[in-house]
Amino acid sequence: MKVLTIVSHPRRNSLTFAVAERFVQGLTDAGHEAEVADLYGEEFDPLVFEKDEPDWDNPQKRYSARVYAEMERLKRNEGLAFIFPLWWYSLPAMVKGYIDRTWNYGFAYGGSKLPHKKVLWIPLVGETEESLKKRNFDTMISHYLNVGLAGYTGISQSEVAFLYNTLAEDMESGEEIGKHYDNLLQRAYALGQRYGDSVDAGIGSAGRRD
Numbered sequence: 001m002k003v004l005t006i007v008s009h010p011r012r013n014s015l016t017f018a019v020a021e022r023f024v025q026g027l028t029d030a031g032h033e034a035e036v037a038d039l040y041g042e043e044f045d046p047l048v049f050e051k052d053e054p055d056w057d058n059p060q061k062r063y064s065a066r067v068y069a070e071m072e073r074l075k076r077n078e079g080l081a082f083i084f085p086l087w088w089y090s091l092p093a094m095v096k097g098y099i100d101r102t103w104n105y106g107f108a109y110g111g112s113k114l115p116h117k118k119v120l121w122i123p124l125v126g127e128t129e130e131s132l133k134k135r136n137f138d139t140m141i142s143h144y145l146n147v148g149l150a151g152y153t154g155i156s157q158s159e160v161a162f163l164y165n166t167l168a169e170d171m172e173s174g175e176e177i178g179k180h181y182d183n184l185l186q187r188a189y190a191l192g193q194r195y196g197d198s199v200d201a202g203i204g205s206a207g208r209r210d
Contacts, residue, residue: 001032001079001117001195001196002032003032003033003034003078003079003080003081004077004080005037005080005081005082006080006081006083006098007038007039007084008039008040008082008094008098009084010040012041015181015184016084018185019083019122019124019163020036020083020188022185023081023083023188023189024036025189026189026190026191026192026193027193029192029193030192030194032192035073037073039094040094044098045066046094046095046096046097046098047097048097048100051064052067052101052104054105054110055105056105058106059106059110059112061105061106067102070101074114074116077116079116079118079120079196080116080118081120082120084122084123085126089137089141090144103153108153109153113154114153114154116155117156117157118155118157120159120191120195121145121161122162122163123160123163125164125165126165127164128164128165128170129162129164132164142160161191163187165180166184168180168181
């Protein structure tokens with residue numbers, strides 16, 4: 001399967017990019033074809049100006065050249081993965097703007113749907129799993145990503161895989177912290193390796209040093 005991995009972080013030496021690299025390695029080792037979109041590295045502009053604003057009276061509207069090129073990249077891939085730090089319990093502005101501009105009217109909704117079989121969301125969470133679940137933030141975020149975004153645009157198989165405690169809270173020794181980060185990277189690799197499992201089986205799932 002061809003999988004487009006969209007990565008969002010301003011620093012290439014971040015844990016987010018380390019996770020992305022291991023995820024892509026897992027994809028390729030499993031026989032998938034991986035393409036990476038580095039939103040910051042490509043200097044993607046997340047702002048929606050008039051030329052890329054949805055036109056409810058014209059689903060055939062021709063958007064900007066940059067957005068059109070991104071739509072073509074999206075179409076040549078069968079699967080999607082988004083890897084990003086969770087900021088304010090939501091998508092970073094860069095990722096939200098990417099979706100605002102490229103998952104546009106007439107392409108992702110409004111008489112047309114996205115062509116992808118699956119989308120995997122990998123948010124890097126600064127706090128622990130217990131902390132995120134305390135106020136049901138995990139449920140809120142998963143519902144938004146799986147239903148509000150993927151479901152609305154026709155992607156039936158959507159999975160959220162949180163990577164918790166990227167700040168290594170309550171860990172004091174260097175050995176413990178190193179092991180924790182190694183485990184996060186190992187999980188990222190495993191997510192890449194098993195990316196096609198639920199697609200082949202026809203089963204969907206719902207599942208700051210960042």
